[in-house]
Each structure stands twice: as structure tokens, then as C-alpha cells.
Amino acid sequence: FCQPSGWQLFPERNPPTFFVAVLTDINSERHYCACFTFWEALESPQPQSHARNGEGQEEEEEEAASSPVQPAQLFAPKSLVLVSRLDHAEVFRNSLGLIYTIYVDGLSVSLENVIGNLLTCTIPITGGAQ
Numbered sequence: 001f002c003q004p005s006g007w008q009l010f011p012e013r014n015p016p017t018f019f020v021a022v023l024t025d026i027n028s029e030r031h032y033c034a035c036f037t038f039w040e041a042l043e044s045p046q047p048q049s050h051a052r053n054g055e056g057q058e059e060e061e062e063e064a065a066s067s068p069v070q071p072a073q074l075f076a077p078k079s080l081v082l083v084s085r086l087d088h089a090e091v092f093r094n095s096l097g098l099i100y101t102i103y104v105d106g107l108s109v110s111l112e113n114v115i116g117n118l119l120t121c122t123i124p125i126t127g128g129a130q
Contacts, residue, residue: 002035002079009074013039016100020089034082034092038100039075 016038023031080096095118102114 002081003077009076011072013075018093032084032087036080036096036100037077040078042074042076
């Protein structure tokens with residue numbers, strides 16, 4: 001459900017996308033799945049040598065020399081998903097966007113701390129301070 005159009009590689013980086021899917025469990029309770037998908041560059045594959053004990057090495061060198069162009073940069077989708085029983089799409093979008101920004105910018109803040117801070121909420125005790 002994270003990538004409804006399928007998982008495929010793209011020759012260029014697409015802009016991030018966001019949507020909310022609603023899943024219903026066996027007890028008819030709804031679960032809101034906020035999906036934030038972005039595209040990340042894949043590392044170019046290195047040519048593999050299949051020759052053993054020097055056999056066929058000359059053929060491989062000729063093939064490598066006649067190889068016209070290195071393969072183009074490819075981008076693969078990566079999804080961040082937040083599942084909740086509450087329907088707060090804008091909060092989910094902002095939270096996943098913040099996590100994405102920290103990840104992409106390579107900030108020195110640990111993602112575990114950011115997520116912990118996003119999920120932590122202090123509820124005042126009943127009747128005020130005692």
C-alpha cells in the first residue's frame with residue numbers, strides 16, 4: 001500500500017509524495033497510514049569479472065573497452081510510514097516531512113531522538129499542580 005503504482009526505478013529524482021491510506025481491521029477499527037515517499041539515488045553497479053584463472057580475460061577487456069556509456073543514474077523510491085488510530089493527516093505530513101528533511105540534510109541530530117520527541121507528549125495531571 002506504500003507504493004500503489006508499484007516499485008520501479010526512475011532515471012530522475014521525482015518530488016516527494018504524501019498520501020493517507022485507511023486500513024480497517026477485523027474489529028472494524030480504522031488505522032490511518034500516512035505514507036511519505038521520496039526517491040533516493042542508487043549507487044552505480046560495478047562491472048563484475050566472471051573470468052577464472054585468467055581465462056577469457058582478454059574478451060572481457062575488449063567488451064569493457066567497447067562498452068559505449070556507463071549506465072545512467074537511477075533513483076529508487078523509499079517510504080516513511082506512520083500508522084495511527086487518529087485521523088490527523090496534516091500533523092502526519094508535517095512530522096514525516098521533518099524526519100525526511102533531517103535525513104536528507106544529514107543533520108547531526110539522531111532520528112531516534114527526533115521521533116521520540118515527536119511522539120512524546122506531556123499530559124498534565126488532573127486537578128493541576130499539587
